Amino acid sequence: MIKAAITAVAGNLPENVMTNDDLAKFVDTSDEWIQTRTGIRERRIENDLSKATSDVAVPAVLELCRKRGISPEEIDLLICGTVTPDMVFPSTANLICAKIGAKNAWSYDISAACSGFMFALCTGAQFIETGRYKKVVIVGVDLMSRIIDYSDRTTCVIFGDGGGCVLLEPTTENAGIMDFILHADGNGATHLHMKAGGSRFPASHDTVDKKMHFVYQEGQAVFKHAVYSMAEVSAKIMERNNLKSEDISWLVPHQANKRIVDGTANRMGVGPEKVMMNIERYGNTTAGTIPLLLWDYEKQLKKGDNIIISAFGGGFTWGSVWVKWAYDGSQSGK
Ligand code: UT7
Numbered sequence: 001m002i003k004a005a006i007t008a009v010a011g012n013l014p015e016n017v018m019t020n021d022d023l024a025k026f027v028d029t030s031d032e033w034i035q036t037r038t039g040i041r042e043r044r045i046e047n048d049l050s051k052a053t054s055d056v057a058v059p060a061v062l063e064l065c066r067k068r069g070i071s072p073e074e075i076d077l078l079i080c081g082t083v084t085p086d087m088v089f090p091s092t093a094n095l096i097c098a099k100i101g102a103k104n105a106w107s108y109d110i111s112a113a114c115s116g117f118m119f120a121l122c123t124g125a126q127f128i129e130t131g132r133y134k135k136v137v138i139v140g141v142d143l144m145s146r147i148i149d150y151s152d153r154t155t156c157v158i159f160g161d162g163g164g165c166v167l168l169e170p171t172t173e174n175a176g177i178m179d180f181i182l183h184a185d186g187n188g189a190t191h192l193h194m195k196a197g198g199s200r201f202p203a204s205h206d207t208v209d210k211k212m213h214f215v216y217q218e219g220q221a222v223f224k225h226a227v228y229s230m231a232e233v234s235a236k237i238m239e240r241n242n243l244k245s246e247d248i249s250w251l252v253p254h255q256a257n258k259r260i261v262d263g264t265a266n267r268m269g270v271g272p273e274k275v276m277m278n279i280e281r282y283g284n285t286t287a288g289t290i291p292l293l294l295w296d297y298e299k300q301l302k303k304g305d306n307i308i309i310s311a312f313g314g315g316f317t318w319g320s321v322w323v324k325w326a327y328d329g330s331q332s333g334k
Contacts (some may be wrong), residue, residue: 001129002128002130002170002171002172003088003128003171003172003175003178004033004126004129004169004170005169005171005176006166006177006323006325007068007165007167007168007169008064008067008289008332009064009067009291009295010067010161010164010166011063011288011292011296012059013162013292014046014161014162016046016047017041017043018042019032019041019042019319020042020157021041026150027156029153032311034129035280037257038259038279039066039258039261039277040158040283041283043281043282043285044158045159045160046057046161046222053085053086053141053163054095054096057163057272061137061139062101063164065100065162066163067332072135073101073103073104074104074136075105075138077105077135078096078097078105078136078137079093079107079123079136079138080093080108080109080110080120080141081110081111081117081118081120081140081141082094082109082287083111083116083142083173084144084286088198091107091109092141093107093139094108102137112287112315113310113313113315113317114313115182115312115318115319116137117140119167119182119319120139121166121177121309124138125177128170134169134170136167136171137165137206138165138167138286138290139163140164140165140288140291141163141288142162142288144284144286145286149214151168151316152214155215155216158256158257159286160290160296162282162292163236163285164292164294164295165293166191166291175238175304177322180237180320181233181236181319182317182318184315184316184317184318188222190313191217191218191221192216192311192313192314192315193216194201194213194216195212195213195216203292204236217230220278223260225312226256226312227231227260229316229318230254230318230320231264231266231268233318233319233320234251234267234320236266237308241276242323243306243308244269246252247304248268248270249274250274250297250301250306250308251274251275251310253309253311254290254310254312255277255279255293256279256284256286256289256312256313258279258280270318278292286313290309301328302328302329303326303327305325306322306325307322308323309321
C-alpha cells in the first residue's frame with residue numbers, strides 16, 4: 001500500500017523582528033502581559049510592502065527543492081494553505097509556481113486559517129496514496145501583519161508573519177501520513193473572522209472606516225473552543241490507533257497560545273520535552289506555524305518517530321494528524 005511520506009521540510013521568515021517592548025511603544029500592553037498570557041516574546045513582521053505572501057513562500061519552496069535535489073519542474077501539485085493570499089484570485093499557489101518555474105504543476109489554495117497547512121497536508125496525501133502523483137508540495141504561509149489592526153491590543157500581540165513547506169512523496173515503507181481526523185464548524189465564524197473584502201462586504205470607504213478589513217477575534221471564546229477541541233481530537237487519534245503517550249515522539253501543535261498547547265499536551269499525557277514550540281520567537285503565523293516547527297526541529301527528528309500534528313483555528317477548523325517520520329532529520333541538507 002502506498003503512503004504519503006514527508007521527505008523534506010523548509011521554511012522562511014521575514015528578517016524584521018518586532019519584540020513585545022516594540023509593541024508596547026504604540027499599544028497599551030507590556031512584555032510581562034504578553035509573555036504570561038501567550039508565551040510570545042517576539043514575532044517577525046514583513047515590513048517591506050512590496051513583498052506579499054508568495055514572496056515569503058518562494059524561498060522556502062526553493063530551499064525544499066534544493067534539499068531534496070529536485071527541480072521545480074518535477075513538482076506535480078502544489079497546495080498552499082493561507083488566509084492572507086497575495087490577491088483574492090488567482091491563488092497564491094499559482095503565483096508561487098509561476099515564480100519558481102514549477103511549470104508542470106497545477107496548484108490551488110486552501111482556506112482553513114490556522115488549520116490550513118494541516119488540511120492541505122491531508123488533501124495532498126490523497127494524490128500520493130492513489131498513485132497518481134510522485135511529488136506534491138504543501139505550503140503553509142501567512143502575512144498576518146497585513147490584516148491586523150495594530151491599535152487593537154487583543155489581537156495584534158499574538159500574530160506574526162512567516163511560513164514553510166513540506167514535500168510529499170510515495171513510500172511503501174511503514175511511514176508517512178498514517179491517519180487524520182479533521183473537523184470544521186462554520187458556526188465558529190462569529191468568534192473569529194475578517195468581515196470585509198469578500199462578497200458580503202466588498203471593499204468600500206465605509207468598510208475601511210469601520211476597520212472591517214482586519215481580523216476580528218473574541219479571544220476568550222476562541223480560547224475555550226481551542227483548548228477543548230485540540231486536546232480532544234489529539235486524544236482521539238491516539239486512542240483509535242492504540243498509541244500510548246510513550247509511543248509519541250513529538251507533539252507538533254499549532255502555535256496560537258502556549259496555554260492551549262499545554263492543555264493539549266496534558267490531555268495526551270505528553271511531557272514538555274516532547275512538545276515542539278517556537279511561539280516565543282515567531283508568535284502565531286496561522287498556516288505557517290506547523291511547517292515552521294517541523295523546519296526548526298528537523299535535525300532532531302528520527303526515522304520512525306510518531307508525531308502528532310494538531311491545530312485549531314478560524315472557521316472553526318481543527319484536527320489531528322498522525323505522521324510516522326520517514327527519514328533521519330540529522331541527515332537532511334539544511
Ligand atoms: O490561532 C487560532 C485562533 N486563535 C487563538 O487560538 C487565540 C485564542 N485566544 C487567546 O489566545 C487569548 O484569549 C488572548 C491571548 C487573545 C487573550 O488572552 P486572555 O487571557 O483570554 O485575555 P482576555 O481577553 O480575557 O483579557 C483579560 C484582560 C482584559 O482586561 P480586563 O477587562 O480584565 O481589565 C483585557 O483588556 O487583559 C486585557 N488585555 C490586555 N492587557 C494587556 C487584553 N489584551 C491585552 C494586551 N495587553 N495585549
